[in-house]
Amino acid sequence: MELRLDELSCAKVMILVENRVAKENLLAEHGLSFLISYREKNYLFDTGQGLVLINNMKNLGIKVSDINGVILSHGHYDHGNGLQEILALNSELEVFAHPEVFIPKYSDKKVNLVPRGLKVKKEEIQNFKPIRKATEVSAGLWMTGEIPRRYKLEEVSNKFKREVAGQIQQDNFIDEQAVFIETKKGLVVLLACTHAGVINTLEHIKSLIGSQKIHAIIGGMHLINANQKRINETVSYLAQLNFELIVPLHCTGFNALQAMLAKFKDKVKLRQVGEEFIF
Template sequence: MGDEVEITLVVENSVYKSQLLAEHGLSFWIDYDDSSYLFDTGQGQVLTHNLKTLNLNISELSGVLLSHGHYDHAGGLSAILEQQPEVPVYGHPDLFLPKYSQNTAGEVFRGFAMTKDEINNFNPNTDLTAVQSGLWLTGEVPRKNERETLNDHYQVKEDRELKTDPFRDDQSLVLDTEEGLVIILGCSHAGVINILEHVQQNFAQEIYTIIGGMHLVNASRDRIEWTIEQLQKIDFTQLIPLHCTGERAVRAMQSAFGERVETLSVGDKIKLKGKK
């Protein structure tokens, strides 16, 4: 490989650069070993605008990788397929289950408006899967830590029955670089510590960067403190909390890890050296 790896934040909740737009969502453009991928697609309201502004060409995509089936991560897929209908799409089969959340008004649909039949080149995965050499989707993440329990606020409809979403489709992306592994998180519904332990069990390399949504925005103080205690047991160089991590959790991470914690917004890039 040996080429430079570049990760561009295309969609996120915050933006500080002119001409770019923010929304509640997440999407990364990843240039890796002469290939380009999108990991998640945001809601779709700002995706194509930001890609064009950042001079990132949809026609050059080698694939679209989806972390899970919520609207703020998969909603922009239709806009990509309108321009490149044959691009390979990778994700768990449960992406397409009807997903909901509960609030005072009742059920709120949180899925995205596409079916598997509308995707010409869908590549389902449930286990750890190499998209190409040096780039993997984690597949289903075992839930081993009791503190990272399922939230019954999120539901899924199976066989016409609403039940707590098991988030079998929640998966992350792992990149192998010269500096170490880069772990890109979608929303971490499987639990950020469960995810990191799953990666460590499958890869011998050190972790360089952990970046993405950690879904601690509504977590209790106890849950946040426990998460930081577990992160302190993991040898990593850089932690970049985004999207659904939440301000309280980000401040706690900054207090615990100092300069190892970085914050990014739409348009920011990470550049690394590819694996030799």
């Protein structure tokens, strides 16, 4: 894959849903949603739990009629349950996701299984676009497809389960995907929850783009419960990428954030609902 530098235009990424907020009339929740504005098109990447998305869009001046499509990263409630509210306002929107996002998902609390999957059913989506491999959703805007697992250190916690044909099994998040955008400064990578692992995800993206630079990494990195060894190895890996911006959000965790701040200093930006990045 080669970047078409002569064709690239400004990319804007706005945080619509996140765990933190400090702006008037905007709300926070445990979840994540981005608005990607690029080449005169607008895409939602994830939709949060659905408790605050419509409020935040309204108060940020974003209409559902302005949205060209919705990309879902994986089938967890805090990333996809806002889809129902969006489709209620525009049922014809295209929805891009792995076909297994609809499989019931749970967290194993030892005493019981707590549902963590999506409320929306595949049959309720008029224009569902199943994505299993790296796909250009719109010119210059990519979904990674399924992410190969190469690093044992990034094994998924056994607390995550899914239900297939009535059987509860380990959830290895084969449905999880990231997004990357081509810009003149390099790639802008958007991570949703990164259950597949930061290293696995970025290595997969590198395998798709060859020698092209990763300029920015924004999103949830699911290091909130990671041990220090994994955090240290993740930070060491990131240091080799020579990126210019990293924005840890959502499920990254305080310990990982501190390690990134110590290593990358002012390349780390702390952001919240309503803030945007222009590339």
